[in-house]
Amino acid sequence: MVFGAMIGLLGFAMAGQLPSAAEVPRLVPATLVDVPPENGTQTAVLAGGCFWGIQGVxxxxxxxxxxxxxxxxxxxxxATYEQTETGLTGHAEAVRVVFDPQKISYGTLLRIFFSAAHDPTQLDRQGPDIGPQYRSAIFPMDDQQAKVAKGYIQQLDDTKAFKSAIATTVExxxxxxxxxxxxxxxxxxxPGQPYIAIHERPKIEALRRFFPTRYRAQSILVSKRAG
Known part of the structure; x- marks a missing residue:
């Protein structure tokens, strides 16, 4: 993720701007409106900086x-790492979350996303990673998810859950x-890689602290998927 940070910092310098200070992780209120549960699984696609950390959470x-x-x-x-890192493709590093709506709702996933997984007030950046590929974004699967996501962002802004306005886009x-x-x-x-230890592991600690009943110690790994 170093390449993206270097390019992004250069862009800020050329524009004469300084990145805003990061918000401290905080437990935000639950959504007032949620997506009703269905039989089978549902999918959420979320972006909030480097996908290593979002996936890990x-x-x-x-x-x-x-x-x-x-x-x-x-x-x-x-849709490749090398091309996405230029910041010119329109892509964001994102994570597809498949979940059981009988156990956790779409709105609860959004609450975790805004509370523990990233800082939604940072525009086109996340920590040391700078550029539109690191933007905070929600990619709804349908109109219902889009309505819930937009409503939740408005709810959090209206209640001033963060010191700054939320920059998250709904795409x-x-x-x-x-x-x-x-x-x-x-x-x-x-786990011992410096970037992971400094910037990503604290997100897991925030998850465990804010959502103790939602946290599980053992990761669900892509490498363990059937097929």
Whole structure:
């Protein structure tokens, strides 16, 4: 993720701007409106900086069936790490979360996303990673998810859940493309890597602190998927 940070910092310098200070992780209120549960599984696609950390968080959430790193917001032709890192493809590093709605709701996943997984007030960046590929975004599967996501963002802004306005975009109708194998389970497989230890592991601690009944110690890994 260093390449994206360097390019992003250069862009801020050329524009004469300084990145805003990060918000401290906080437990935000639950959604007032949620997606009704259905039989079978449902899917959420979320982006909030480096997909290593977002994937790692949701792999520890009870009720999640799988969490897969990938790209959303651009075309299939540019859905590669090298191209996405230029910041020119429209993609965001994203995670597809498949979940059991009988155990956890879409709204609860959004609450975890805003509370523990990232800072939703940072525009086109997340921590040291800067550029539109690191934007905070929700990619709804349908109009109902889009309505819940937009309503929740408005709710959090209206109640001033954060000191700054939420920068999260809601981007309906954008397909998701799985990332390369070497990005999957990266946080689990590289716990001692400095970037992971400094920027991503604290998200797991926030999840455990804010949502003790939703936290599970053992990750659901992509490498363990059937097939």
């Amino acid at each position: 949701f792999q520890h959430v009870e009720g999640v069936v799988s969490a897969t790193a990938g790209y959303a917001g651009g075309s299939a032709e540019t 309906l109708g954008k397909p998701f493309y799985e990332a390369e194998d070497y990005h999957q389970d990266y946080m689990h497989d590289n």
